[in-house]
Structure formats: C-alpha cells, structure tokens
Amino acid sequence: MTRSEELFEEAKKYIPGGVNSPVRAFGSIGSTPRFIRSGSGGHMTDEDGLEYVDFIGSWGPMLLGHDREEVRESVLDAVSRGLSFGAATEIEVRMARLICEMVPSIEMVRMVNSGTEAVMSAIRVARGFTGRDKIVKFDGCYHGHSDGLLVRAGSGVMTAGAPGSLGVPAGCTADTLTARYNDLANVEALFAENPGQIAAVIVEPVAANMGVVLPEEGFLPGLRELCTEYGALLIFDEVITGFRLGPDGAQGWFGVTPDLTTFGKIIGAGMPVGAYGGRREIMELVAPLGGVYQAGTLSGNPVAMAAGYTQLSLMQKYPEWYEELNAKADRFFTSMQEILTRCGKPYQVSHLGSLGCLFFTAETVRDYDSAKTSDTAAFARYCNFMLNHGVYLAPAQFEAIFLSAAHTEEDLTKFLGLLEEYMK
C-alpha cells in the first residue's frame, strides 16, 4: 500500500468518504485520493514523494501558483500579530478598496468565508432589494451548497449523477426556477410566467462547473436586458472567473455589468474567503446599515485578508501578467485540440483565458444536456493515465483545468506529450 492509500483507509474511518469535499474523492475515476504534502509553483508533492504538475490549483485560488513568496511573507507577517480579533482591521479596508478599484461595478463589498456564503448572501440581498422571492439559475451552474441552489447544480452533484441533494426541504427550492444555459428564450418565458416575482437571475458568466461552457454571443447582454426590463437583479457568480480572466473578471471580458457579483477562490489566494458586492444602493441594505441580516465571526479575518490582498494587489500592479497567462493558456488549449484532431479523436477542448476543459464528446457543448453526452468512462481512463504519469487533473469530467502564472513551458509540454501518447 502507498502512504496515500494508508491515509485514505484511516480517513474513511473518521471522515465521510475520507474527504472534506466530495470533489476530492477519486471514486468517479475508480481510484483513490492522493494525499498532498506540499506545493510549489505549478507542482505538488504527495505523501509518497510523487510529484505532479498540478492543473487544479486548489480549484482556482492559486493563480500565482503554490507557495508564492510575497503571499507567504504577508501571511507570516499577519500571523505574527495574531490570528483573529473579531474586530475591524485596516487590512479589511484596503481589501475592500482594492476590490472596488479593480471591479468597476462594485461600489461596496462585504467579505465572507466561502463562495457558498457569498452567493447565499447575495441572493438574500437581491430578495431584500426587490421584495421578490423567486430566483432563476441555470442547469449545470454551481453556486455552492446552500439549500436553495442545490437544484440541477453542476460540479460534484453532476458527477454524482444526482438532481440535487437529500435533506433539502421542497420549500427551500420552491422559489428556484431553472433555465437552460445559453437559452435566452427560456429565461424570457420564465419572466413571463412569473410576473413581478423574480428577484434575480444568477449565472456563472463562463460556466466552469459542468466542464467549461462558454456563453454564446448575446447571451450575457441578453440576460442584462431581460433583468433590466423585468426589474430583477443580475448576479454574476464570479467565484471562478473573478480575478482570473482579468482584473475585472468575466464582466470586464464581456463588457456586461451585473448588479451584484460574488467572489471566492482567487480572492483568498488559498485561504477561506468569499465576498459579494455591487451597487451602493443595493449593498446599503446589508446590516448594520440596512435590514438584510448577514454576519460572520471570522469574516475579514486578518490572515486570510493578507493572503488575498497580496495576490490581488500583485495582479493589479502587473496587469501584463494576465495577458501572459491568457496567451500561454491559449497556446496550450489550442495545442490540445490540435493533438486530438491529429489523433482522429472527435473530442473537444472548450476554453477561455486560463480556464479550459476536454469534453469526451463529439457534440458541441453549449449547456448541461450537451455536456452530459460526454463519455465519463473514457474521461476516467485518461485521467488515471495522467495521474499515473505525474499530471494532477480534477478527477471528474465536469470540472475545469486551471492554469496558473506559475506553470512553465516545460510543465505544459509534459502534459501535451502525454496527451499525444495517450490519444494515439
């Protein structure tokens, strides 16, 4: 038995499924988790001393790679002054100002501890602001695990093949309407069928939890128009795309302005952080200013803020890093597609910026149903091959490849070489 296998046996005795988040289980590819000891740049080392090129980057946060010196130093400095005070600190003000500077649609922002919390809170604010109860989400989009959003959610729920979750009362999802991604007519019909009742439309502006599915031309501007026309708020869940596609995320990339935005992952640089923000008149409804209650003992934690602030301020200071990362990623994903074509495989690489995904299907993927035509058994074989050759991918078809600024040409060439070897 390897050390990872030993640890997994032990873990299963005390932790459900041996993991603290289902997406870390390797069951869907018929394998067991590798226990990670350390990471550096674009690499991770497991408890058996095996080294991997890491294409998950903690599911997004590690935009600058593992153990980035500036981030580490700022965290150590914060730690030396105390872990948490449950009181206001200067770093929270700097963080909030930085987010407002980088993302023009955000005039006020509230920090929380996870993406789940950010989305749950943003929806509460949207309901408070509009005085309406219903929300529209898209099939295959994942917005965290709060009750009302575990409806045809992507990511781990999709891999598990479940429509939702046990333990969610029907009443909690009664106000959640679902629409097909990239289908404006579907959204318009929901507005028409529920006049004056829809508080918000929430969308991943690039869907990255059913593989990577790009918004078609006109989809995001169309949502903006529909929300404005029907008096609903448009919420961009930028937990993955925020500070990844560029300093102002997907909203900057596509030039569409949401009313509220949620963040997570990159904003904490590996620490547990989320945030939601938007127009001042909306955010002024949040307690203690307004009547929408939302709180958090550890929200704005100084150590977490130090990590996130350092990563984001580096990206603000060196915007060319985004151009370099996106250009590198574009070459990488294009090469993947060329290899598939050369090997006569009908599979497709869907990508934007440093996000991408290899769909094991010949169908054009534009929504949840077409994503589900993927051959997950073929994905599992490929994923195991990669893992056994030192390439760490998300162990499920419906997840993204996350590139970081720390990946070297050598790392990418290694992956491409293995892909060609495997596809032949």
Ligand SMILES: *Cc1c(COP(=O)(O)O)cnc(C)c1O
């Ligand atoms: C990961 C994710 C979330 C949930 O964030 P957690 O920090 O895991 O709670 C919400 N929305 C999107 C788009 C995500 O990718």
